[in-house]
Amino acid sequence: MAKDEETVKLSYSDRFREKMKDEFDEKEDAPKCQNNENESPEDKIKPDPLDPKNIADSIIRLEELKKASLSKTKHDSDEVLEQALSILRHTESIISSIRRASVGMVSEDIEAQTMISSVEDTPKAVKEWLAATFTKQIFGRRQAVEPPKFRSIVQAVRASMYVDKITRKTSQAPVDVSPATLMLQDQLNNWDIDVFKYDGLTGNKPFRGLFGEVLRRYGLVKRFKINLHNLENYCALVENGYNLHGNPYHNAIHGADVLITTHNLISSTGFASWMTDIEILALLFSAMIHDVEHTGTTNNFHICTSSPLTIMYNDRSVLENHHISSAYRYLDQPDSNPFDKLSKDDFREMRGIAVEAVLGTDMSAHFTQIKNMQNALFNPSTVNRNTAMTLILHCADISHPTKTWGLHKKWTDNLMEEFFCQGDKETSLGLPNSPLCNRTETLVPESQVGFIDFIIVPSMNLLGDMFDALLLLQNEEANATGTKSVNYKKVDRPWDNRLSENRKRWKELVTPKDETPVTPAVNGRVKEEETESVKEKVSHPPTKKNSTTDQPSSRKSSSQRNSQTDAPSSLNGGPKILEEDPKTVSSPTATGQSAAVVGACP
Numbered sequence: 001m002a003k004d005e006e007t008v009k010l011s012y013s014d015r016f017r018e019k020m021k022d023e024f025d026e027k028e029d030a031p032k033c034q035n036n037e038n039e040s041p042e043d044k045i046k047p048d049p050l051d052p053k054n055i056a057d058s059i060i061r062l063e064e065l066k067k068a069s070l071s072k073t074k075h076d077s078d079e080v081l082e083q084a085l086s087i088l089r090h091t092e093s094i095i096s097s098i099r100r101a102s103v104g105m106v107s108e109d110i111e112a113q114t115m116i117s118s119v120e121d122t123p124k125a126v127k128e129w130l131a132a133t134f135t136k137q138i139f140g141r142r143q144a145v146e147p148p149k150f151r152s153i154v155q156a157v158r159a160s161m162y163v164d165k166i167t168r169k170t171s172q173a174p175v176d177v178s179p180a181t182l183m184l185q186d187q188l189n190n191w192d193i194d195v196f197k198y199d200g201l202t203g204n205k206p207f208r209g210l211f212g213e214v215l216r217r218y219g220l221v222k223r224f225k226i227n228l229h230n231l232e233n234y235c236a237l238v239e240n241g242y243n244l245h246g247n248p249y250h251n252a253i254h255g256a257d258v259l260i261t262t263h264n265l266i267s268s269t270g271f272a273s274w275m276t277d278i279e280i281l282a283l284l285f286s287a288m289i290h291d292v293e294h295t296g297t298t299n300n301f302h303i304c305t306s307s308p309l310t311i312m313y314n315d316r317s318v319l320e321n322h323h324i325s326s327a328y329r330y331l332d333q334p335d336s337n338p339f340d341k342l343s344k345d346d347f348r349e350m351r352g353i354a355v356e357a358v359l360g361t362d363m364s365a366h367f368t369q370i371k372n373m374q375n376a377l378f379n380p381s382t383v384n385r386n387t388a389m390t391l392i393l394h395c396a397d398i399s400h401p402t403k404t405w406g407l408h409k410k411w412t413d414n415l416m417e418e419f420f421c422q423g424d425k426e427t428s429l430g431l432p433n434s435p436l437c438n439r440t441e442t443l444v445p446e447s448q449v450g451f452i453d454f455i456i457v458p459s460m461n462l463l464g465d466m467f468d469a470l471l472l473l474q475n476e477e478a479n480a481t482g483t484k485s486v487n488y489k490k491v492d493r494p495w496d497n498r499l500s501e502n503r504k505r506w507k508e509l510v511t512p513k514d515e516t517p518v519t520p521a522v523n524g525r526v527k528e529e530e531t532e533s534v535k536e537k538v539s540h541p542p543t544k545k546n547s548t549t550d551q552p553s554s555r556k557s558s559s560q561r562n563s564q565t566d567a568p569s570s571l572n573g574g575p576k577i578l579e580e581d582p583k584t585v586s587s588p589t590a591t592g593q594s595a596a597v598v599g600a601c602p
Contacts, residue, residue: 126450195257206256207235231338237330241292248417250294261396262287269491282353289327317362360390380469402495445509
């Protein structure tokens with residue numbers, strides 16, 4: 001029986017090859033497969049059969065052939081065409097992965113650095129920080145095992161159930177009605193929630209109420225029988241880990257902000273409707289612990305100083321490996337494992353997602369991650385869940401420029417102070433300052449414009465495109481099977497207006513080229529010049545440092561502008577939102593600083 005089936009399949013294949021040969025011969029002169037000694041070397045040159053573009057072209061042509069042949073061929077021919085299409089689609093994704101693994105990292109970093117180095121209007125220090133932070137300085141990064149692709153129709157069944165579950169206030173909410181709890185219940189779904197205020201209401205213990213509330217919104221506490229006593233103990237360990245080194249930026253407030261932003265990204269867009277329960281749990285868990293025990297210094301600082309963490313993790317994603325390792329060590333503490341009721345399979349899947357997502361927050365892999373997703377979206381069916389979730393966490397991690405000006409500027413002040421503290425350590429060790437870590441030379445507004453133009457806007461635009469492509473694909477499959485009938489609407493992008501406004505604010509603070517350079521920064525703040533504008537300052541005093549209502553006017557005096565250049569460095573752009581389309585970018589090498597010592601990133 002098996003031999004008969006093989007014979008039938010072979011006949012299908014023979015007929016399929018004949019059909020393809022006739023079709024392609026009509027449209028173009030395809031190179032012959034037979035060897036011919038009389039052929040010139042030029043005649044023997046053939047298109048690379050493993051080139052993903054050629055495979056994609058073949059898929060399109062096969063689909064056209066299938067449509068054209070439906071009325072002329074029998075059912076078996078239709079079946080073999082469909083089988084061939086499926087094989088080609090799978091082959092395309094495999095070849096793309098292989099190529100990315102072999103040459104992607106090097107070629108994409110070269111391309112990114114070339115793009116950064118070609119920009120004309122961006123200060124040299126900012127270019128250096130961009131290249132040092134967002135491209136690889138070392139090679140050989142682990143290649144994650146390709147996770148499973150998006151499941152199809154099964155996910156559509158559970159979509160409608162989550163829509164209400166994500167947005168409504170849970171009936172399982174705690175009886176506690178403290179100000180912090182009330183704030184969470186009212187504003188958890190607010191893109192611009194003031195996480196600094198929330199942290200203050202909790203007494204600098206943001207995770208104990210936040211993580212449990214987020215899990216309840218998705219029904220995960222009941223679903224996985226999460227031990228609330230152990231959950232509180234675990235969150236306490238995470239809070240202590242975040243605050244271990246007293247970082248101005250990478251602390252528990254940042255972790256809470258990334259957790260809330262991740263929740264909003266998957267809930268407001270409806271993406272959570274297509275995720276499994278264990279995937280939602282894993283992604284939210286990853287967001288909470290993604291920077292735990294951060295040292296306040298960058299990976300390259302650790303590498304240049306040969307720190308114990310560098311020795312332990314062999315120079316590869318040093319901090320990211322430490323974060324995920326620390327988070328799982330906490331689970332071994334007595335009465336601190338809230339996930340002890342998970343099945344072995346669920347726990348293993350959760351860990352796999354968390355490891356990949358947290359390692360994906362290594363900023364030096366930014367351009368590789370972005371380019372891989374851009375390529376995958378040419379055929380959304382090849383995008384896998386882990387890759388999508390990793391991009392969501394990465395974007396949430398660098399999302400502070402997408403919040404209101406007051407919040408964004410406060411994050412920037414904190415980030416710059418952390419950079420300057422690293423610069424002080426480098427100076428004391430006799431090392432050159434990493435980009436943007438020199439207190440006396442850093443141009444904060446310029447760095448922020450660059451961060452928004454070259455990192456944030458392209459990343460958030462891609463994230464929105466990914467949501468649209470994957471959710472549209474799922475809806476089409478659901479509609480085709482009658483599982484669900486919905487006219488898909490593109491996701492809202494609350495970050496667009498915020499990015500445009502924040503970029504405009506920073507642009508107003510940039511010192512014109514024909515003016516005196518920005519006054520050197522002192523202790524993270526820019527020293528005010530004693531000029532004639534003192535009177536104006538008395539009548540119109542500047543807003544307080546870190547005020548969430550800090551909104552500088554476009555008509556500020558020169559001294560006022562200089563006094564407000566203490567902003568966070570974030571770089572990212574995209575033609576979609578920018579008032580001025582940034583010219584291509586150039587290779588970073590900060591002023592008088594070695595690119596080998598890399599600056600940190602938000």
